[in-house]
Amino acid sequence: MKGKILSYRRGRRKQNVNQMLIEVENVTSKEDAEKLVGKKLVWETPGGREIKGELIAVHGGKGVLRAKFERNLPGQSITTFVEIEG
Numbered sequence: 001m002k003g004k005i006l007s008y009r010r011g012r013r014k015q016n017v018n019q020m021l022i023e024v025e026n027v028t029s030k031e032d033a034e035k036l037v038g039k040k041l042v043w044e045t046p047g048g049r050e051i052k053g054e055l056i057a058v059h060g061g062k063g064v065l066r067a068k069f070e071r072n073l074p075g076q077s078i079t080t081f082v083e084i085e086g
Contacts, residue, residue, distance in 0.1 A: 001025065001084040003041065005077050009059070009066055017072045022055065022082060027063040034058055036084070041067060043082045055084070 002025055009019040022041070027033050036055050043051045053069035067082075 001086075003065075003082045003084055005043070005073070005080055005082060006064065007078055018068060019056075020053075020067050020069065020073055020077070021059055022065045022067045024063065024065065024084065027065075029063050030058055030061045033063040033065050036065060039084055039086050041082045041084045043069070043073060043077060043080070046076075053082075 003022040006021040006023050009016040009021055024033070024036060027036065037057060039055050041053050041055060043053070045051065051069050051071050051073060053067045055065045056068050057066045058064070059066045
């Protein structure tokens with residue numbers, strides 16, 4: 001299953017660079033997204049390294065999820081894809 005990185009988790013004055021917002025294909029509701037919480041995911045750098053993470057919570061009501069990675073992702077990762085395992 002693939003997901004698209006939308007942006008960092010942000011607020012009005014602060015950007016949380018340790019959490020990313022992920023839009024998963026074919027997931028359009030909060031109920032569908034809740035089933036994916038806890039799954040592992042992997043982002044591959046252009047150089048071929050893998051950064052692993054986990055889906056930790058639902059963000060909003062349209063099926064977007066929050067993910068936390070073992071290392072913070074660079075800004076170049078926004079609009080790229082992650083592979084969700086399982």
